[in-house]
Amino acid sequence: MKKVLVTSRSFGKTSPKPFAVLEGAGIEYTLMGGDFDEEKFKEVIPQYDGLIIGAHPFYPEDMARCEHLKIIAKHGAGLDNIYLEDAKKLGIRVTNVPAMNANAVADLAFAHILNISRGISITNERVHRGAWETFIGKDVFEKTLGLIGFGAIAKNVARRARGFSMKVLVYDPFVTEIPEEFQDFVTLTDLNTVTENSDIISIHVPLTDSTKHLFDKERIMKMKKEAYLINTGRGGIIQEQDLYECMKNGHLGGCAVDVMEHEPMEKDCPLLGLENFVVTAHIGMYSIEAISAVSVVCAENVAKVLNGEEPRFVIV
Helix, strand or coil, X not given: CEEEEECCCCCCCCCCHHHHHHHHCCEEEEECCCCCCHHHXXXXXXXXXXXXXXXCCECHHHHCCCCCCCEEEECCCCCCCECHHHHHHCCCEXXXXXXXXXXXXXXXXXXXXXXXXXXXXXHHHHHHCCCCCCCCCCCCCCCXXXXXXXXXXXXXXXXXXHXXXXXXXXXXXXXXXXXXXXXXXXXXXXXXXXXXXXXXXXXXXXXXXXXXXXXXXXXXXXXXXXXXXXXXXXXXXXXXXXXXXXXXXXCCCEXXXXXXXXXXXXXXXXXXXXCCEEECCCCCCCCHHHHHHHHHHHHHHHHHHHCCCCCCCECC
Protein backbone atom coordinates (compact mmCIF):
# COMPACT_ATOMS: atom_id res chain seq x y z
CA MET A 1 0.00 0.00 0.00
CA LYS A 2 1.25 3.47 -0.91
CA LYS A 3 1.82 5.84 2.00
CA VAL A 4 1.54 9.63 2.29
CA LEU A 5 2.74 11.85 5.12
CA VAL A 6 0.66 14.95 5.89
CA THR A 7 2.50 17.77 7.68
CA SER A 8 -0.03 20.53 7.03
CA ARG A 9 -1.85 21.36 10.25
CA SER A 10 -5.08 22.30 8.49
CA PHE A 11 -5.35 19.44 5.99
CA GLY A 12 -8.85 17.95 6.20
CA LYS A 13 -9.80 20.06 9.22
CA THR A 14 -13.10 21.23 7.77
CA SER A 15 -14.26 18.23 5.73
CA PRO A 16 -13.73 14.45 5.64
CA LYS A 17 -13.65 14.46 1.83
CA PRO A 18 -9.82 14.71 1.45
CA PHE A 19 -9.39 11.58 3.58
CA ALA A 20 -12.04 9.79 1.54
CA VAL A 21 -10.09 10.63 -1.64
CA LEU A 22 -6.90 9.07 -0.22
CA GLU A 23 -8.70 6.02 1.14
CA GLY A 24 -10.56 5.53 -2.13
CA ALA A 25 -7.21 5.45 -3.94
CA GLY A 26 -5.85 2.84 -1.57
CA ILE A 27 -3.41 5.22 0.10
CA GLU A 28 -2.46 5.01 3.77
CA TYR A 29 -1.93 8.41 5.41
CA THR A 30 -0.14 9.64 8.53
CA LEU A 31 -0.97 13.02 10.07
CA MET A 32 1.95 14.94 11.57
CA GLY A 33 0.70 18.52 11.30
CA GLY A 34 -0.76 18.92 14.75
CA ASP A 35 2.42 17.86 16.56
CA PHE A 36 5.03 18.50 13.88
CA ASP A 37 8.57 17.73 14.94
CA GLU A 38 11.36 18.48 12.46
CA GLU A 39 13.70 15.73 13.67
CA LYS A 40 10.91 13.16 13.57
CA PHE A 41 9.99 14.34 10.08
CA LYS A 42 13.57 13.88 8.86
CA GLU A 43 13.62 10.39 10.35
CA VAL A 44 10.38 9.11 8.82
CA ILE A 45 10.00 10.91 5.47
CA PRO A 46 12.14 8.34 3.52
CA GLN A 47 9.42 5.77 4.25
CA TYR A 48 6.73 7.66 2.31
CA ASP A 49 5.62 7.77 -1.32
CA GLY A 50 3.91 11.15 -1.04
CA LEU A 51 4.09 14.28 1.09
CA ILE A 52 1.36 16.87 1.66
CA ILE A 53 3.44 19.67 3.10
CA GLY A 54 2.60 22.73 5.14
CA ALA A 55 4.88 25.71 5.71
CA HIS A 56 7.96 24.02 7.15
CA PRO A 57 11.09 23.68 4.98
CA PHE A 58 11.98 20.42 3.23
CA TYR A 59 15.75 20.59 2.85
CA PRO A 60 17.62 19.10 -0.13
CA GLU A 61 19.70 16.75 2.02
CA ASP A 62 16.53 15.22 3.45
CA MET A 63 14.84 15.09 0.05
CA ALA A 64 17.83 13.21 -1.35
CA ARG A 65 17.25 10.37 1.13
CA CYS A 66 13.70 9.80 -0.08
CA GLU A 67 14.00 6.94 -2.57
CA HIS A 68 10.25 6.25 -2.62
CA LEU A 69 8.97 9.84 -2.73
CA LYS A 70 7.03 10.59 -5.92
CA ILE A 71 5.13 13.80 -5.08
CA ILE A 72 5.30 16.83 -2.81
CA ALA A 73 1.88 18.47 -2.74
CA LYS A 74 1.96 21.96 -1.19
CA HIS A 75 -1.13 22.60 0.91
CA GLY A 76 -1.48 26.15 -0.40
CA ALA A 77 0.13 28.29 -3.05
CA GLY A 78 3.51 29.48 -1.72
CA LEU A 79 6.53 27.37 -2.64
CA ASP A 80 9.38 29.13 -0.85
CA ASN A 81 9.81 26.22 1.62
CA ILE A 82 10.39 23.64 -1.15
CA TYR A 83 13.68 23.35 -3.04
CA LEU A 84 12.25 22.98 -6.52
CA GLU A 85 15.47 22.39 -8.45
CA ASP A 86 16.43 19.58 -6.13
CA ALA A 87 13.01 18.00 -6.46
CA LYS A 88 13.27 18.22 -10.23
CA LYS A 89 16.70 16.54 -10.26
CA LEU A 90 15.35 13.74 -8.09
CA GLY A 91 12.29 13.23 -10.31
CA ILE A 92 9.85 14.25 -7.58
CA ARG A 93 6.70 15.97 -8.78
CA VAL A 94 5.78 19.20 -6.99
CA THR A 95 2.27 20.64 -7.09
CA ASN A 96 0.56 23.51 -5.33
CA VAL A 97 -2.98 24.84 -5.12
CA PRO A 98 -3.13 28.36 -6.54
CA ALA A 99 -6.15 30.66 -6.44
CA MET A 100 -8.45 28.40 -4.40
CA ASN A 101 -7.67 30.35 -1.25
CA ALA A 102 -7.86 33.67 -3.11
CA ASN A 103 -11.15 34.78 -1.59
CA ALA A 104 -10.09 33.85 1.94
CA VAL A 105 -6.79 35.75 1.73
CA ALA A 106 -8.42 38.72 -0.01
CA ASP A 107 -11.04 38.89 2.74
CA LEU A 108 -8.30 38.95 5.37
CA ALA A 109 -6.30 41.59 3.50
CA PHE A 110 -9.30 43.86 3.27
CA ALA A 111 -10.22 43.16 6.89
CA HIS A 112 -6.72 44.34 7.83
CA ILE A 113 -7.20 47.46 5.70
CA LEU A 114 -10.45 48.36 7.49
CA ASN A 115 -9.08 47.40 10.90
CA ILE A 116 -5.87 49.40 10.70
CA SER A 117 -7.64 52.41 9.18
CA ARG A 118 -10.32 52.59 11.87
CA GLY A 119 -8.33 51.30 14.85
CA ILE A 120 -10.72 48.43 15.54
CA SER A 121 -8.27 46.09 17.26
CA ILE A 122 -6.55 49.01 18.98
CA THR A 123 -9.74 50.25 20.62
CA ASN A 124 -10.88 46.70 21.36
CA GLU A 125 -7.67 46.11 23.31
CA ARG A 126 -8.05 49.42 25.13
CA VAL A 127 -11.62 48.66 26.16
CA HIS A 128 -10.56 45.23 27.42
CA ARG A 129 -8.07 47.10 29.62
CA GLY A 130 -10.89 49.23 30.96
CA ALA A 131 -10.21 52.36 28.92
CA TRP A 132 -13.24 53.63 26.99
CA GLU A 133 -11.32 55.97 24.68
CA THR A 134 -12.07 57.68 21.37
CA PHE A 135 -9.93 56.72 18.39
CA ILE A 136 -9.89 58.95 15.32
CA GLY A 137 -9.29 56.80 12.26
CA LYS A 138 -9.41 57.39 8.53
CA ASP A 139 -12.00 56.61 5.88
CA VAL A 140 -11.16 53.92 3.35
CA PHE A 141 -13.81 55.27 0.97
CA GLU A 142 -12.33 56.91 -2.17
CA LYS A 143 -8.73 56.41 -1.01
CA THR A 144 -5.92 55.13 -3.27
CA LEU A 145 -4.96 51.50 -2.78
CA GLY A 146 -1.62 50.23 -4.06
CA LEU A 147 -1.31 46.54 -4.89
CA ILE A 148 2.09 44.90 -5.14
CA GLY A 149 1.35 41.98 -7.44
CA PHE A 150 -1.82 41.38 -9.42
CA GLY A 151 -2.51 37.66 -9.21
CA ALA A 152 -5.74 35.99 -8.13
CA ILE A 153 -5.64 37.30 -4.54
CA ALA A 154 -4.79 40.86 -5.51
CA LYS A 155 -7.56 40.87 -8.13
CA ASN A 156 -10.03 39.86 -5.43
CA VAL A 157 -8.75 42.66 -3.19
CA ALA A 158 -9.30 45.08 -6.10
CA ARG A 159 -12.88 43.81 -6.48
CA ARG A 160 -13.49 44.55 -2.82
CA ALA A 161 -11.84 47.96 -3.16
CA ARG A 162 -14.25 48.83 -5.95
CA GLY A 163 -17.11 48.63 -3.47
CA PHE A 164 -15.40 51.40 -1.50
CA SER A 165 -14.92 53.56 -4.62
CA MET A 166 -11.16 53.26 -4.28
CA LYS A 167 -8.65 54.10 -6.96
CA VAL A 168 -6.24 51.18 -7.38
CA LEU A 169 -2.60 51.39 -8.51
CA VAL A 170 -0.87 48.12 -9.43
CA TYR A 171 2.77 47.14 -9.74
CA ASP A 172 3.42 43.72 -11.25
CA PRO A 173 6.37 43.21 -13.65
CA PHE A 174 4.71 40.07 -15.04
CA VAL A 175 1.46 41.81 -16.01
CA THR A 176 1.38 43.75 -19.29
CA GLU A 177 -2.30 44.66 -19.44
CA ILE A 178 -5.10 45.15 -16.94
CA PRO A 179 -8.14 42.94 -17.70
CA GLU A 180 -11.20 44.77 -18.99
CA GLU A 181 -13.11 44.12 -15.75
CA PHE A 182 -10.74 46.43 -13.87
CA GLN A 183 -9.83 49.06 -16.43
CA ASP A 184 -12.13 51.81 -15.15
CA PHE A 185 -10.53 51.92 -11.66
CA VAL A 186 -7.18 50.07 -11.80
CA THR A 187 -3.97 51.54 -13.25
CA LEU A 188 -0.88 49.46 -14.02
CA THR A 189 2.24 51.46 -13.22
CA ASP A 190 5.77 51.27 -11.79
CA LEU A 191 6.81 50.46 -8.24
CA ASN A 192 7.80 54.01 -7.29
CA THR A 193 4.48 55.43 -8.48
CA VAL A 194 2.58 52.89 -6.37
CA THR A 195 4.82 53.50 -3.38
CA GLU A 196 4.63 57.29 -3.46
CA ASN A 197 0.93 57.76 -4.30
CA SER A 198 -0.97 55.13 -2.31
CA ASP A 199 -2.79 55.76 0.95
CA ILE A 200 -2.69 52.02 1.61
CA ILE A 201 -0.31 49.44 0.12
CA SER A 202 -1.17 45.74 0.16
CA ILE A 203 1.48 43.13 -0.72
CA HIS A 204 0.55 40.07 -2.80
CA VAL A 205 3.74 38.63 -4.27
CA PRO A 206 5.76 35.47 -3.51
CA LEU A 207 9.06 35.60 -1.68
CA THR A 208 11.87 35.48 -4.24
CA ASP A 209 15.35 36.93 -4.57
CA SER A 210 13.82 40.00 -6.22
CA THR A 211 11.11 40.56 -3.58
CA LYS A 212 13.08 39.77 -0.41
CA HIS A 213 13.19 42.94 1.70
CA LEU A 214 11.52 44.83 -1.16
CA PHE A 215 10.03 47.11 1.48
CA ASP A 216 13.15 48.25 3.27
CA LYS A 217 13.72 51.61 4.97
CA GLU A 218 14.33 53.42 1.69
CA ARG A 219 11.08 52.19 0.14
CA ILE A 220 8.96 52.60 3.25
CA MET A 221 10.15 56.19 3.62
CA LYS A 222 8.95 56.84 0.05
CA MET A 223 5.41 56.00 1.14
CA LYS A 224 3.03 58.80 2.06
CA LYS A 225 3.38 59.94 5.64
CA GLU A 226 0.79 58.11 7.76
CA ALA A 227 0.01 55.64 4.96
CA TYR A 228 -0.78 52.03 5.87
CA LEU A 229 1.17 48.92 4.86
CA ILE A 230 -0.53 45.50 4.64
CA ASN A 231 1.21 42.16 4.02
CA THR A 232 -0.72 38.93 3.52
CA GLY A 233 1.83 37.69 0.97
CA ARG A 234 5.03 36.29 2.45
CA GLY A 235 7.21 37.16 5.40
CA GLY A 236 10.58 38.54 4.38
CA ILE A 237 9.21 40.95 1.79
CA ILE A 238 9.22 43.64 4.48
CA GLN A 239 12.53 44.30 6.24
CA GLU A 240 11.16 44.15 9.78
CA GLN A 241 13.83 46.15 11.61
CA ASP A 242 13.46 48.91 9.01
CA LEU A 243 9.69 48.73 9.42
CA TYR A 244 10.03 49.17 13.17
CA GLU A 245 12.24 52.23 12.77
CA CYS A 246 9.89 53.83 10.24
CA MET A 247 6.88 53.20 12.47
CA LYS A 248 8.70 54.34 15.60
CA ASN A 249 9.51 57.67 13.97
CA GLY A 250 5.84 58.14 13.04
CA HIS A 251 6.21 57.86 9.28
CA LEU A 252 3.58 55.14 8.84
CA GLY A 253 0.05 55.37 10.14
CA GLY A 254 0.10 51.65 10.80
CA CYS A 255 1.02 48.24 9.51
CA ALA A 256 -0.96 44.99 9.51
CA VAL A 257 0.54 41.63 8.54
CA ASP A 258 -0.41 37.98 8.45
CA VAL A 259 3.13 36.78 7.78
CA MET A 260 6.53 37.30 9.39
CA GLU A 261 10.05 36.52 8.25
CA HIS A 262 10.40 34.02 11.09
CA GLU A 263 7.31 32.15 12.26
CA PRO A 264 6.33 31.86 15.01
CA MET A 265 7.56 35.41 15.48
CA GLU A 266 9.98 36.12 18.31
CA LYS A 267 8.25 37.08 21.55
CA ASP A 268 10.67 39.98 22.01
CA CYS A 269 10.13 41.38 18.50
CA PRO A 270 10.11 45.18 18.96
CA LEU A 271 7.17 45.55 16.57
CA LEU A 272 4.95 43.98 19.24
CA GLY A 273 5.52 47.07 21.35
CA LEU A 274 3.80 49.29 18.78
CA GLU A 275 0.05 49.74 19.18
CA ASN A 276 -0.45 50.42 15.46
CA PHE A 277 1.28 47.19 14.40
CA VAL A 278 -1.33 44.45 13.95
CA VAL A 279 -0.36 40.84 13.34
CA THR A 280 -2.35 37.68 12.73
CA ALA A 281 -0.79 34.22 12.88
CA HIS A 282 -0.64 33.30 9.15
CA ILE A 283 -4.38 32.67 8.98
CA GLY A 284 -4.93 33.90 5.41
CA MET A 285 -6.25 30.65 3.94
CA TYR A 286 -7.90 29.51 7.13
CA SER A 287 -11.53 29.64 6.13
CA ILE A 288 -13.76 26.58 6.08
CA GLU A 289 -14.27 26.90 2.35
CA ALA A 290 -10.63 27.43 1.42
CA ILE A 291 -9.20 24.66 3.59
CA SER A 292 -11.70 22.16 2.22
CA ALA A 293 -10.99 23.05 -1.41
CA VAL A 294 -7.20 23.07 -1.02
CA SER A 295 -7.17 19.80 0.93
CA VAL A 296 -9.23 18.00 -1.69
CA VAL A 297 -6.93 19.12 -4.53
CA CYS A 298 -3.84 17.99 -2.58
CA ALA A 299 -5.39 14.58 -1.92
CA GLU A 300 -6.44 14.22 -5.55
CA ASN A 301 -2.97 15.16 -6.81
CA VAL A 302 -1.27 12.65 -4.53
CA ALA A 303 -3.71 9.94 -5.59
CA LYS A 304 -3.17 10.70 -9.27
CA VAL A 305 0.63 10.65 -9.13
CA LEU A 306 0.78 7.47 -7.03
CA ASN A 307 -1.56 5.81 -9.50
CA GLY A 308 0.43 6.92 -12.54
CA GLU A 309 -1.83 9.78 -13.61
CA GLU A 310 -1.12 13.45 -14.31
CA PRO A 311 -1.90 15.82 -11.41
CA ARG A 312 -3.19 19.40 -11.53
CA PHE A 313 -1.11 22.52 -10.90
CA VAL A 314 2.26 20.93 -11.62
CA ILE A 315 5.28 23.09 -10.74
CA VAL A 316 8.05 20.57 -11.56
